[in-house]
Amino acid sequence: MDDIEVEVAAEPELSDPILIEGLPGVGHVGKLAVEHLLEEFESEVVRRVYATEFPPQVTIEDGVAELASAEFHAVTIPGADSEDDTGVDLVVLTGDHQAQTNAGHYHLTEAFLDIAEEFGVQRVFALGGVPTGELVEEPSVLGAVSAADQVEPLEAAGVEFREDEPAGGVVGVSGLMLGLGGRRGLDVACLMGETSGYLVDPKSAQAVLVALEESIGFDVSFEALEERAEEMEEVVGKIQEMQNQQGSVPTDDDLRYIG
Secondary structure: OOOOEEEEEOOOOOOOEEEEEEEOHHHHHHHHHHHHHHHOOOEEEEEEEEEEOOOOOOOOOOOOOEOOOOOEEEEEEEOOOOOOOOOEEEEEEEEEOOOOOOOHHHHHHHHHHHHHHOOOOOEEEEEEEEEEEOOOOOOOOOEOOOHHHHHHHHOOOEEOOOOOOOOOOOOOOHHHHHHHHOOOOOOEEEEEEOOOOOOHHHHHHHHHHHHHHHHHOOOOOOOOHHHHHHHHHHHHHHHHHHHHOOOOOOOHHOOOOOO
């Protein structure tokens, strides 16, 4: 196969769609957030992206193999607060992997942006997490944007912009969406929920989605994410109990089943 191959799965009719990116990363925050959107609203796979930069593996479901890929889903949110009250169209990008090399990140992000522009996307939200190194009870959402005029409306949606944070910048596809998307003239914002960095974090994913709701203008139920957050709090409680008893931090094996 070629280094990158794009499979056309459907050709939906979309009106001024917004790209929402949520690939695996810190706390799986972005991936959890977009998966929740796909679970709560009707969606349709429209593109699959295969790449030699993805790990050499397949997933197996009911004995059937599927090559590693990233997927674009078309989502129309009915009754959203759009100007004509017809809803908001989203193109949602997710998958189980990011690229394995620096060059691969660039090549894949360019391919993702090419696909987004084919659908007429002019506005992009990249979702992710920012590590704090400790458990966070009420995660804030930090923002980064491709142009300064995007700051004020996002602050009105509860997004915080802090000097020199996140430390070290934004890496992976989310960071390159900002950099490469901005060079294309797209309005790109990265919404990052605070998270410990070593646990799957549905509470942080919910905080990011709340900010996205306010920014775009739609409503989504959080019941499923809240249930996952409660389950995670039980796990965290057990881990803290282990730490108190053993006087040590949990090992990778202790955390392997989490998520």
